[in-house]
Amino acid sequence: MGQVDGVDGVAVLRRASWRIIPLLGLAYMIAFMDRSNISFAAKTMNADLGFSATVYGIGGGVFFASYALFEIPSNLLLERVGARRWIARIMISWGLIAAAMMFVQTAWQFYALRFLLGMAEAGFFPGVILYLSLWFPRAARGRAISRFYISGPLTRVVMGVLSAWLLALNGAGGLKGWQWLFLVEGLPAVLVGLLVLYALPETPQSVTWLTPAEKDWLAGQLAADAPVSARHGNPLAALRLPVVLLLGMVGLLTTCAYYTFTLSEPQILAQVTGWSMASIGALVSVSGLVGAAGMLFTGWLSDRSGARLPFLLVSTALVMIAYALFALNGGLALGLVAYVLFVASWGSVTLSVWMLCTDLVQPRNMAVATAMVNTMSQTGAFFGPIGWGIARDATGGYHAGFVGLFVVQLLALGFVVGLMRYRHGQR
Template identity: 40%
Template sequence: MSTSTIAQPCEGRFDSTSDAVYRKVGWRLIPLLFLCYIVAYLDRVNVGFAKLQMQGDLRFSDAVYGLGAGIFFIGYFLFEVPSNVVLHRVGARRWIARIMITWGLLSAGTMFVGSPLSFYVIRFLLGAAEAGFFPGIILYLTYWYPAARRGKATSLFLAAIPFAGILGGPFSGWILQGMGGVNGWAGWQWLFLLQGLPTVALGLIVWRYLDDRVKDARWLTPAERELIARDIAAEAAGKSEPRIAGVLGNGRVWLLALVYFAYTSGLYGISFWLPSIIKAAGVKGALDIGLLSAIPWTFGVIAMYFMARSADRHLEYRWHSATGAVVGAIGLMLSVASHGDVTLAMAGLTLATMGIMSTFPVFWGMPTAFLGGAAAAAGIALINSFGNLSGFSAPYLIGLIKDATQSTDAGLHMLAALLVIGAVLVLFVGRGATSPKR
């Protein structure tokens, strides 16, 4: 294909030639990134399933376990921005591979935890190792997709979160129930081992397979590389690229960080406590809990995809995001009102997961619409690291509340309130940050 055979599209233009090029990009990149995020999310939330056995074996209180689960995000927070800046400078291939190999080894090493201190230490190191992975991928997608196409690509990547729940729930339940005693190890020890080592293998594949930039993609023709480069350049012309210090003082970035904190509080509240909530509703077997936990995530995939498509079609992100957050809050409140009714609890948790998951691909359309270059690397990492502090606070606070009240109800009320606050705050994000031009 020669350069002359491709029309000169404006950024975000949709025509058959451009569609074919971006479809080719999608088939090359998204399946691998999707698999990487599945193992990333399994390594992050399998601690929620391990709790079903690990807590009793090691005699941890809910507060101790919640603190250990959440301290991951302290390491994550401290190293997130530096990690993403390094990725922007040295390239995604080698840095994402490094991230995945180190965190996979640490995740597998969690099987040797024997005390609260060792639990805290390895969870902190795991967060430090994984820092930069998620915002690095969000940044990486801006190298390949203009804004009008990025929402759908982001939603396909983020679909790994609910798919991790769909696949990981039954798989984790099977490991806990079926592997206990093999080689003298408990089921929860096998859980960390069998869900940690595949990450190392995928890290090696990333090193071999991923291209840093469009110009490095020999699987694209020169004309296809030029088309994508023009689209990205046209979008970049409308973005700001201040110094990193300027990003740290940008009010819109901090407002988005607050919104993201609220949204991820809901996500991690669901992720870490979903198995325990289902168990509290009367389901006892680990495999049954795993199978039921797949239901909310399945519907979450569907809601996320269609919300992202709608937001891309209308190039509107604030109201789409706010709507998802409010739906998530309603679902959490419904699950609290179930009072041990498994059907009503599952309906509420499913609605909550649909609402919460649909906010994320829409949300990331906002900061990537006005930040570019190193500013995007720092801004995306700042928003993600601050937001993910909720991964520390939400499990820990719910653990404290459960220890004090013997119920997760008040904790879920707290998460619902945070989602509503996030829905209100996102409406104050400037329209210029949320409406990229076609």
């Protein structure tokens, strides 16, 4: 992507990256925090409100049910309304609902607000993936998505420290620590949503910071690498595409296991290590840096090699091994090894899924395909935490849950192998 007809392609993509990715990355950081911060609130909130592990698991999972239910309609509306307006709407509404979590007093209020939070946020992530596919050609897309996506693991750096500090405000202003957590971590989404409405560029053709020649170059690059596939334009047709179905099943199983773990992560780490919540927060923060490094490395090397599937295969297998090590319950050292393996590898799993989706699906099908893959993924995240909570209440520990996560990840590995065989047969 050097000089072509007087246009420096590298400079064009670099300019686009700086104009787009930091803002979207900040938005995703807040989204990840607002859907996951109940993991830090859980211990004191559950004790204060009398919630069992099953109640907490249902509340954790119901977010993903509404998220999945409204995913495709949201992405179709994004195409019609435009990314800037729709992403801003998503952020403002979810920020208000996330902050309102501070008022929860009963299990049904907990369920209702988590359901509304998922409905408000639906379409954000696949909408951003669709948006990035309109700006970055395939040869640069892995790096673009990874630079946006590292906000997920980097959120751990912020959330680990901030959440522990907010919980320590317990009693200040007559509020519990977990109420301060929801309030302070929820409202920034409203402010960033307003910033998106003002600052996010709509399309390459609409901006003033690219010349006409640069716009033509970018349009030509995006048209040249469009995958060859049948043209479908409705959700049911997209679901029948084998690539969408296989990627959706990988997403369903891996996301099921991931969010099941994440929504109980501080409690799991406290049991494994015996450390205080402040120390657990510091550990989660450090893990975010490890996860970000793994994700950036995957995006860079997969673009450089032109291969995506080997990274998906290896990272899925490594996460499976991490769950197996947790299930062994071998003490502090083995638990920390399992945790490092998990945080270093999981980002590469989900990043590879999305890189493959944007590589293998025709651009005109992208809105439906990305929404469908994410819908299937979030469906898995609904069932996992509920099953985990029921197992925890029944057994009093995490061993049975981790055996379940290992089995789920093993099934995901089987679908990855199936995807590799399908792609081999297409060549």
